[in-house]
Amino acid sequence: MQVYLPIAEMSVDALVILLLGAVVGFLSGLFGVGGGFLMTPLLIFLGVPPAVAVGTQANQLIAASVSGVLAHWRRNNVDVKMGVVMLVGGLVGTTLGVWIFGRLQRLGQIDLTISLTYVLLLGTIGSLMLVESVRALIRRRSPQLARGKLHHHIWLHGLPLKMRFQRSKLYISALLPAGIGAVGGVLVAIMGIGGGFLLVPAMIYLLNMPVALVAGTSLFQIIFVTAVTTLLQASTNQTVDVMLAFLLLVGGVVGAQFGTRAGSKIRGEVARTLLGLIVVSVALRLAWDLVARPEDLFSVITGIPG
Template sequence: MQIYLPIAEMSVDALAILAMGGAVGFLSGMFGVGGGFLMTPLLIFVGVPPAVAVGTQANQLVAASVSGVLAHWQRGNVDVKLGLVMLAGGVFGTTLGVWVFGILQRLGQIDITISLTYIFFLGVIGALMLIESARAMLRRRRTATRGKLHHHIWLHGLPLKMRFHRSKLYISALLPAAIGAVGGLLVAIMGIGGGFLLVPAMIYLLNMPTGLVAGTSLFQIIFTTAVATLLQAATNQTVDVVLAMLLLVGGVIGAQFGTKAGGLLRGEQARMLLALLVVSVAGKLAWDLFSRPADVFSIVVGTPG
């Protein structure tokens, strides 16, 4: 069933877009990520202009994240106080990111910037997560001895310390705020919730309990993506409402099933699967960007006779 997208100025198969939204919503609920790291490249793969894919995808993340948070909230897996501190940084990062996005769009460099940014971030973060999760699985097999609950680093010595009772943490508020700011920047420029970066940062930098990371991450993503959608629509006109509605329906349904599936996996298993997905998407983007196109053409400008 073909449907026309007014902002993207193209027709797409509505059922295929619904299926894509459902699949990404499933991943959102399972891993506690917004899923944008996968949806934006998928939209680009089917021909949606990168700028429209980024602006519209941020809107889809709102619904998928709300659906996922509701499921985690019922289980008590959301640290609201820590999420609000991350949100403060996220709003700042989103505003800055939309401003930079507009500048790059006017310069005609936004498409290549989006592709290169995806390849770099997904490749590096995915590889690091893959290595760490593999090591964790090996350690689990070798010993059942539990190590220290928290490993302190120099970042934990920063000022403005706050106590987060739900996560049993006493850390500087600057640390979660900075993580939220980076996430907000990624929402605006890459159209992603930043979960693939927020989740490992919350685990390894904040030392949050793994069970609270997914719900808290999605809680923060809801509001930063909502701000990004409003700013993108108002300043850059890159939000396609028709495409967003199709993604919303699929995302909400998929997130509910993903949350249930996520409870069946151990922490290191979930991180391994997420890492494999991230690396795979980065590889596909790199291949499409640097490989020889299927249709090679050239424009020859003739000289007047």
């Protein structure tokens, strides 16, 4: 069933978009990462303009994150206080990110910037996740290997403005989670992703949060950051396609529920390995598209960006 996307100015198969939303929602619930790192490239692969894919994807993340958070909330796996501190930083980051997005769009460099950012960031993060996950699997199978400390203290933990997070049993500087949230906010605005693939490892290895609380807390702050991003993108850069967002939203809500249930049955090391493989695969595909010879060597510009 073909539907017309007014902002993207193209027709797409509604069933394909619904399926993509469901798959990304499933991954969101499974890994607690929002799923935007996968949806935005998939939309680009379907021919949706990168700027529209980024602006619209942020809207879909809201529904998928809400669905995932509700499931984690029922299991008491959300540190609300930590989420609020990360949210404060996230709002600052997303405001800055939307401004940068608009500047690049007016310069005509936003499409290339989005693709390059995805290749560099996803390739780096995915590779690091794979290396760490493989090491964790080896340690599990070889108990005789020395296991490092569960909590590693670094200079960042000595920052001022200490705050106690009872749910996570942490006493750390509020600047650290706020800074992590700010980075996530910039990623939401420029890349259309919840930033979970970066926030989740940061929350585990920098904040030393209990793994069981990370996914739910990450999704909790992603809800509000992406909501603000969607409003700013729609009002400032006009890159939110309502029809596309609705189709992604419907599929995402359904998929997230199944993903959350499946996530409770998968060991952490295995889940991180699977996520790392997916992230690296997406980065490689985007890198190939950047260097591969295009089918049409020339294009005609029909309008001048405002």
